[in-house]
Amino acid sequence: MFEKILIANRGEIACRVIRTCRRLGIRTVAVYSQADADAQHVRQADEAYCIGGPRPQESYLRGDAIIEVAQRSGAQAIHPGYGFLSENADFADAVEAAGIVFIGPKAASMRKMGSKAGAKELMQAAGVPVVPGYTGEDQSPDLLHREADRIGYPLMIKAAHGGGGKGMRIVRSSEEFIASLESCQREARNAFGRDRVLLERYVEKPRHIEIQVFGDAHGHAIHLNERECSAQRRYQKVLEESPSAFLTPQLRAAMGEAAVMAARAIDYVNAGTVEFIVGQDGDFYFMEINTRLQVEHPVTEMVTGLDLVEWQLRVAAGQPLPLAQDAIAQRGHAIEVRLYAEDPESGFLPGSGRLEQLRLPVPGPHVRIDSGVVEGDLVTIFYDPMIAKLIVWDEDRPRALARMADALAQCDIAGPKSNIEFLERLVRHPAVLTATIDTSYLDRQLEEFLPAAGAPDTDLLLAAAVAQMLGQEQGSRDAASCSGDPTSPWAIADGWRLGHGGRRTIALMHRGERYELQAQGSAGDYRIEHADAAHAVTGARLDAGVLSLRIGERARRFAVAGAERQIAVHDGRTRLVVEPVSVYRHTDALAGSGADRVLAPMPGRVVVVKAAAGDAVQAGQEVMVIEAMKMELSLKAPRDGTVAEVRAAAGDFVEADAVLVALEA
Known part of the structure; x- marks a missing residue:
């Protein structure tokens, strides 16, 4: 066995390899980019070396730099993890040529699978x-069309050297073939530098x-x-x-x-x-x-x-x-889902930012957490936005699914948006429960896994308001206990006014909508008005993240996770995440891109600028492209008009919500 290995990767897989090596008494060497100087795999490894800038091309894809670190540190082997250089045959050859063991298949085996x-x-x-299909070298459109007709429809056109879902087209009739072929070849040429395709029978609902x-x-x-x-x-x-x-x-x-x-x-x-x-x-x-x-x-x-x-x-x-x-x-049944910093309601747009709160289930015999971040870490724009893998095990599939639903209910992420709610709907969906889901079901029926439009559940909204009030009251008591007069009436957060119980407004934002609730009372007993209805809330107690209360005659229980910027409440099946806001904050101030501006939807690097000051643009015209989370985002003009100012150039790094292009009023 080895005495020391280098891990040529980052994130949860690097931390995963480190755990096994530590158990086996093997020392580990990590490599990291400038963006990962404080990353968990750097902190957990026995030693670590910076190998370049934040972009993968400047660091984790630099095989020569990784091999040089392995030689300098005395590592006998390199574990590539997955992604980056893990399936790069040239890198595997270079590692072996340097007298270091590549922990993976031989380069010759990789090359056989490269096409x-x-x-x-x-x-x-x-x-x-x-x-059944066609894989020949003759790529003339006429021959490919004849082969497609021979194979039969539906069929799939695939880039021969592709991956990651790019360069793939489903064709359902002979009349569609040529246009689909040309589109697939263009995408393959742009993504992989080669436009060779193969044809194969498309299996319905596979x-x-x-x-x-x-x-x-x-x-x-x-x-x-x-x-x-x-x-x-x-x-x-x-x-x-x-x-x-x-x-x-x-x-x-x-x-x-x-x-x-x-x-x-x-x-x-x-x-x-x-x-x-x-x-x-x-x-x-x-x-x-x-x-x-x-x-x-x-x-x-x-x-x-x-x-x-x-x-x-x-x-x-x-x-x-x-x-x-x-x-x-x-033995038994295991299920895994991946927690991502992404926004399912905005086309799964990747997110970034600091993890202000990261609450995950406690690992044990039934629950496993594989993660490369902890609370306070930064999800950067340069890499895959995965926060953690959540894995559960139980004796059979129904119990494992129930275990996963419970584990997801215990998760809470504050900072970047996450896909937790999407995953909760997924594991409770009939197509998953009955094990009938096929590979295209989510694409066909995605709306079934996203929240319906409309106001949130009233009980959940009331619970969020009560949690906020109880938190404010406890904060006031804590502050009073540290003051010179802890019994002062000014230390009581009950909205009291001379002659009557105070009435206060609780303002909560949810999915861009503002909800105002009028509340009276304190210490767990409140009268709350919302949507032309009054609700009596009594006996509210918030203890160790669990809120219990009565709404009228009904007793309810909620899990509550609070952070500075948001409150999350969960009733065991449904999650509600709200942002407490000032009652004086005007809704218009929360608007996104205005009619005169193009904003950065997330932090990223400007790839290309397609407009200049003085240009006339039309609504929907692409004016800039930014790169973030390994994907390109096209930014478009919000209306017809004239560009007044362009505030970023190609190569610039921009923050979320930065104004990139301004139009004349």
Whole structure:
């Protein structure tokens, strides 16, 4: 085994590898960018080195700098994590050439999987089921059209060298083919520098099943059963689980055998994932091999009781696989979701900012948290905005789903917006509960997972107002206890006025709407008026984040999480997040981009400026593009007009809500 390894990654995967290494007595070396100087993987590693600027191209994608740090620190091996350089064959070769062990497959195996077309041909020759299609080098439009007609519709056009959901088009008729082909080739050329495509039969309402495989340098290859990742949005996985409720024992065995055949076909060593698409009739087809550890590997660890990172280290050190195929056990059911700093109600726009509050469930036998941040850390604009992976385990799927719902209810994030509410709706949705969700369901029915328009639930709104008042009253008592006259009536926050009980206004913002409640009373007993109705709230107590009260004759209980800028209340099924605001704050001051301005929707780097002072622009015309969270955002003119001022240039870093372009009034 190794004495010291370098981790060529960041975030939760770097922290994950560090934990395993510490348990095995292996010292760790971290690398970091200037933006990650205070990151958790830097603090947790035994030593760490800065390798460049904040953008991945300036740091985590600099293989030469990473290898130089490994040599300087005396690391014997490099663990690439996932993403960045983990599937870069040239980097794997360079690591080996430097006399350092690459903890992953050989570069030759990666290259065999680098082209979707070549990989499909190789798997077909090895006897692994593949989707009917065309992978030839002849890319003339007429030939491709004829092949499409032969394969039949619907079919999918895929960029041969693509990934991440880019360069993919579904075609449902011969008449649509040429226009879709040209669009797919343009996107592939822009994203990957090559426009070669392949064609394959499109499987309607498919399931996404992947098999975890492991190989060693002694000729052994096994699988560790499956993960189902059918809950996806735009080809990005949202929920992963093991085992799959869709597979029969016979289908599970057949897919496991096919996955091992695929691994053997490319002489695979170390951890990998063979991904299959499965039709409603149970027919399954090879999609690709991810030649690295996957983000969703914890669900496999939870049901097998194995540490896959430890297996990676042992295999990379030349040891044989720790277990044979017939010794792989599977117990219970595990589910994983990813908490992101993103706004589902704004097209899942990635977010950034400081985590003013980060409350997650306490880890234990049923709950696991994999995270690279803690409360107070910054979610930067330069990298993936994942905050944490939340993984649960229980004896069966219904109990695991209930466990996940409870774990999500215990989460609270203040600072950047998050996808917690979206995930809560997801795990309670009938398509998930009945295990019938397919890979395109979220894209077809996304509105079912987003909040309905309209006012929030009255009980939740009352609970938020009461939590704020109880907090104010406790704050006043705390301040009074530190003063020279703790019994002073000026220290009581009950809105008291001479001759009568005071009436105060509580103003709360929710999704851009302002709600005002009129309240009288104190110490847990209130009369609250809202929406032309009066509510008697009595017996309110807030203790250790739990609010209990009576609304009329009904007793209710809520979990409450409070931060300086927001209050979150949860009744066990529904979450409400509000922002307390001054009663004097005018609603217009909360407006976003005005008719005369273009604002930055989030912190980012200006990629290109497409307008100059004096230019005439039309409503919807692109005036600037900014880059943030590994994606480009197009900013458009809010109306017809003339540009008065452009306040940013290409290459500038801008803050959220900064005015970038101003139009003449």
